[in-house]
Amino acid sequence: MYNYPDSTGHFGQYGGIYMAETLIPAVEELRQQYLHFRDDPEFKAEFAYELKHYVGRPSPVYHAKRLSESLGGAQIYLKREDLNHTGAHKINNAIGQALLAKRMGKKRVIAETGAGMHGVATATVAARYGMECVVYMGAEDIQRQAPNVFRMKLLGATVVPVESGSKTLKDACNEAIRDWVTNVESTFYIFGTAAGPHPYPMMVRDFQCVIGNEAKVQMPEMIGRQPDAVIACVGGGSNAIGLFYPYIEETGVQIIGVEAGGHGIASGQHAAPLTANAKVGVLHGNKVYLMQDENGQIIETHSISAGLDYPGVGPEHCLLKDMGRAQYVSIDDDEALAAFDALCRFEGIIPALESSHALAHAMKIAPTLSKDKVLLVNLSGRGDKDMNTVARIKGITL
Amino acid sequence: MSRIQTTFDKLKQQQRKALIPFITAGDPSLQLTVPLMHGLVAAGANVLELGVPFSDPMADGPVIQRASERALKLGMSLRGVLTMVAEFRKQDSNTPVVLMGYGNPIEAMGWEIFAQRCEEVGVDGVLTVDFPPEESHEAFEHLQRHNIAPIFLLAPTTNEARIEQVAKLARGYVYYVSLKGVTGAGNLDLSAIEQKLPQLRKHIKLPIGVGFGIRDAATARAVSKLCDGVVVGSRIVQEIENSNEKNVVANVGKLVKELRVAIDQ
Numbered sequence: 001m002y003n004y005p006d007s008t009g010h011f012g013q014y015g016g017i018y019m020a021e022t023l024i025p026a027v028e029e030l031r032q033q034y035l036h037f038r039d040d041p042e043f044k045a046e047f048a049y050e051l052k053h054y055v056g057r058p059s060p061v062y063h064a065k066r067l068s069e070s071l072g073g074a075q076i077y078l079k080r081e082d083l084n085h086t087g088a089h090k091i092n093n094a095i096g097q098a099l100l101a102k103r104m105g106k107k108r109v110i111a112e113t114g115a116g117m118h119g120v121a122t123a124t125v126a127a128r129y130g131m132e133c134v135v136y137m138g139a140e141d142i143q144r145q146a147p148n149v150f151r152m153k154l155l156g157a158t159v160v161p162v163e164s165g166s167k168t169l170k171d172a173c174n175e176a177i178r179d180w181v182t183n184v185e186s187t188f189y190i191f192g193t194a195a196g197p198h199p200y201p202m203m204v205r206d207f208q209c210v211i212g213n214e215a216k217v218q219m220p221e222m223i224g225r226q227p228d229a230v231i232a233c234v235g236g237g238s239n240a241i242g243l244f245y246p247y248i249e250e251t252g253v254q255i256i257g258v259e260a261g262g263h264g265i266a267s268g269q270h271a272a273p274l275t276a277n278a279k280v281g282v283l284h285g286n287k288v289y290l291m292q293d294e295n296g297q298i299i300e301t302h303s304i305s306a307g308l309d310y311p312g313v314g315p316e317h318c319l320l321k322d323m324g325r326a327q328y329v330s331i332d333d334d335e336a337l338a339a340f341d342a343l344c345r346f347e348g349i350i351p352a353l354e355s356s357h358a359l360a361h362a363m364k365i366a367p368t369l370s371k372d373k374v375l376l377v378n379l380s381g382r383g384d385k386d387m388n389t390v391a392r393i394k395g396i397t398l
Numbered sequence: 399m400s401r402i403q404t405t406f407d408k409l410k411q412q413q414r415k416a417l418i419p420f421i422t423a424g425d426p427s428l429q430l431t432v433p434l435m436h437g438l439v440a441a442g443a444n445v446l447e448l449g450v451p452f453s454d455p456m457a458d459g460p461v462i463q464r465a466s467e468r469a470l471k472l473g474m475s476l477r478g479v480l481t482m483v484a485e486f487r488k489q490d491s492n493t494p495v496v497l498m499g500y501g502n503p504i505e506a507m508g509w510e511i512f513a514q515r516c517e518e519v520g521v522d523g524v525l526t527v528d529f530p531p532e533e534s535h536e537a538f539e540h541l542q543r544h545n546i547a548p549i550f551l552l553a554p555t556t557n558e559a560r561i562e563q564v565a566k567l568a569r570g571y572v573y574y575v576s577l578k579g580v581t582g583a584g585n586l587d588l589s590a591i592e593q594k595l596p597q598l599r600k601h602i603k604l605p606i607g608v609g610f611g612i613r614d615a616a617t618a619r620a621v622s623k624l625c626d627g628v629v630v631g632s633r634i635v636q637e638i639e640n641s642n643e644k645n646v647v648a649n650v651g652k653l654v655k656e657l658r659v660a661i662d663q
Contacts, residue, residue, distance in 0.1 A: 008532065018501065018528045020457045022553035022578055024560070164463060170454060177456045182579040184555060281502045282528065283454060295475040296506025297453040 002248050004319060009198020012322065014315035017197040018282045023177070026184045027285075031199040033104050038206065043099060050095050051210060054128070055085045057092075058214040061222060061376070067346040067363070074369035076362050077227065078379040079215050081239065082351065086121050088381030089211060089239040094121035094190055096207030098129050101188035108132040108187045112176040114141055114169035114235070115307030115354060116148025117381055118192030123157035125190075133157040136175040138168040141306045148385045166300040169235075169310045173284050193236025194314040197285030201315050208242025215376060216246050223374055229254035232378035233358040234328065235271065235308035237317045239380035245316075248325060257317060258361045260303035261330035271301035271309050274321050274328035278311075288312045289321075304333040304389065305353035307381075331360040337393065339363055340383065352381035353389065401494040401522050402547055402570040405444050406605040406626060415661050416571075416627030417442055417618075418607055419634050419654055420498065422449035422465035423482055424474030426638055426646060432485045433647050434638075439493050441651040442658030445571075445607075447525070447629065450479050450499030457527045459582035461632040464639065476503040476512070484519035496523035496549055496570070504537070513540040523547035523570040531563050538567060551575050552598060554590060565601040571627060574598060574608045582632025586611035588620055595624055615660035622661040630657060 004011045009031075017027055037043040051057040060083065064076045081089040094111075101109055109131050113119030119135040126133030135152055139161045142149050152159050165171040173196075180189045194204040212230070219226050230247050232240035234257040247253045259272035270276065273289040281290035283298060291299050291311035303309040320326035331339075336353055339360035343351050351359060355378065362375045369375075383390070391398050399407075409416055419438050423431050435446055451466035451474050458466070476499075483495050497516070504512050504526065516524065524546055529537055531550060541548050547570030552561060555578065564572065576591050577583055591608060598606055608621050609629025622628045634650060641649045 016533050017530060018533050019530065020527050020553075020575075021530055021551040021560075022457075022555050022575055024530050024532075025553075025555040025557060164467075165453065174454050174456045178459075178580045181457065182583065184578055279506065281505050282500075283502060284456070285528075287505075290502070292502065292506060294506065295477070296503035297470060297475075298502070299453075 004316065005198060005202050011201070011315045011319040014288055014318040015198055015201055015286050017285060018287065019197045019285045020181060022181050023184060027197045027199070034100060034199050034203050037100055037103055043103070046099055047096055051092065055091050055095065056083065057210065058218070059083050061215060061218040063222070064347050067342060068366065070346055071363060071366040073366040073371060074373035074375050075371065076366060077374060077376045079211060079243065079376060081211060081378060081380045082349070082355070082382035086124050087384065088117040088121070088352065089208060089242060090118040090121035090192060091124065092210055092242070093192065093204050093207040093238060094118065094125045097188070097190045098125035098131070101131065101190070102129055104188065106186065106188035108183065109190050110134045110136070110176050110179050110187055111190045111192060112136050112169065112172040113192060114172065114309060115305065115352070116141065116145040116152070116385055117307060119157070119159070120148050120151050122190045123152040123155035126157060127155045134179065135159050136162050136172040136179070138162050138166070138172050140167040141169065144306050144389055145385055146388060168306065170298065177284070193238040194241045194316060195236045195284065195286055195288065195312060201286065204238050205241045205245055205316060208238050209245050211239065211242040211378065212244065212246035215243060219376065226250055226253050227374040227376040229256055230376045231256045231258060231358050231362050233258045233308060233354050233380060234274070234313060234317055235260065235310050235354065237314040239378050241314060241316055243378045244320070244326060255320070255326035256361065257326055257328045258357045259328060259330045260305060260308035260357060261332035262302040264332050265330055269302040270330065271303040271311065272330040273311065273313050274317060275330040283312050286315050288315050288318050304336060305357065307352070307354040308357065329361055331357040335360040340390065349379070350383035351379055352383045353386045355380045400545070400547065400570065401492065402445065405494055406571065409444060415622040416444040416605070416607065417654070417658055417661055418445045418447055418627050418629040419443045420447040420449055420629060420631030421634060421638065422451055422462060422469050423479040424451060424469030424472050425465040425635070426468065427643060428472055428474065428478065430643065430646060431482050434650060435486045436489060437647040437651045438654055439490060441654035443654055445494045445496060445627065447496045447498045447631070448479060448483065450476055450497055450503055452500040452503060455500065457580055459580040459632060461582045461636050461639065465635045476507055480515050480519050483521050487520040494522040495520065496525055497521055498525040499527065501526045501529045509537050509540040513544040513546055516546045517544035521546060523549045525549040525551070525573060527551065531567050534567065549573055554578055554594060558597060561598060561601045568602070568604055571605040571607050572602050573629065574606055574625065576608050576610045576621070579610065581610055583611050586617060591621065592624055615656050618657045619660040619663060628661060
């Protein structure tokens, strides 16, 4: 039976608690508190209530008929996480962690954000539960995702631009960790993806599993069976693990994670550590496949999508790759943009650029499959935040 | 007996405390690191902490972050740091050298090769900031095999059970992080250090060095009264940043001399 992480927070050789000593007691406390409340009926009930009445769950599964017909092969279904309150799957995890923070008596929450969706989700729950909120965001991402920066500010959060390193998600993580180590007693770090030190990869996965758990009920209702494949984009990999995890032991369902191919794997300018078979290394509290140079320095990644622009990946995806249970592929910037356009035109849905990667892979393989095959794509977020990026690429000034 | 132990034993006999400066290898230039190391010793340093620059120094404040960026831009690497220690050892076979940094450059090289090279070039201890005892089994095994001391951090948040755990693994000396924060932070609380040390001493029989946030002669002196060694990093790195290539060795030497005098008072 698949049962990870082990009691020390490892997924095989991956994961762990690679943090400075000052924070180790904090992650240990978090682990204990999470294990306690995870099974607490009152916690579970409140989480379920919030997901239903505040987020609007369950999110529907939608048959993208016109898009599927245009491709002439497998049927593409979309798990509509874009319809969640705040517009992405990130809110599921943010609520879970905020409810935990509340029970741990923490009045201040911090977060890192790339595309801004996790920052918006954290700012949202901080407003909802009356907590102070500070969000760290790379200066380059602040440019790319200006509307989300404004949303966070409207919600009462302080957005701190991070000017160090590549000025993207990994640097925002570094800065959030520096804040946490300084304010460890008052502050709860709402980590946005299924990575980082144990228990985060497990906890974020558990909170996101609502995606896969719903899909496992919805698919039989719609088509009388489970899909042939589940497909999701992978940056850190939280939306993906949320969909994949409940399907791990459904061996008839293929699992495909789609990484950001950027300018192409061969160019070296991408954010696809699994696809490119990057060397295993240690960053941000966990041991994972990690994009680095021969001296172990982390290299700058590239993706059109800020949310996937990260040199590492969650430890459970590393294990699933090694086990062969999941397959990891990449989609480059142009393919993602083509999928973005296609979904707008064929289905009237504007997807996030992150989710467009997953969709692009489904569109790539659908024509090679028969019409009775079903691909379930996690449409992890909506594309409103990407208007500036897409307009710029199309040469349009808004 | 190891160089670290010899050094602390000798200081103890003299009723003096160790002065442990930190510099980032390769900052301000690849050529100046070894002269700076000799300059630190000449000014009164007892143990040298040599920072191995890393692209993502999560435990460091802005001063050491910038030093790492400068060094990496000049092509500094873990291999290069080891070569510098070999160069330093040609003229100094007594002063202990401890490499301090993050785990990934070592992971990339491989712990066995790294530990072997450390032994060859004369590194005495290794402090890997993001490798707590729980994740240090492999590192510990290889370092021990090559007589390199694994140096561990303890923090204000460390509880008694963890202090015991570190006591079992640590060799050389133990580095107590004096405050909750990053290197170079300004919120040093002397009374908190004073309160914590008896708890540490109960389990830790090795010398205890205290660092993070020691910014001038007065704080160095006050902290030295509480422990066995004072680690000064950001303040020295800042002096390097504020100097030019011509006066950096002299300026840093002057600063370290002031610290030495203060500690010995």
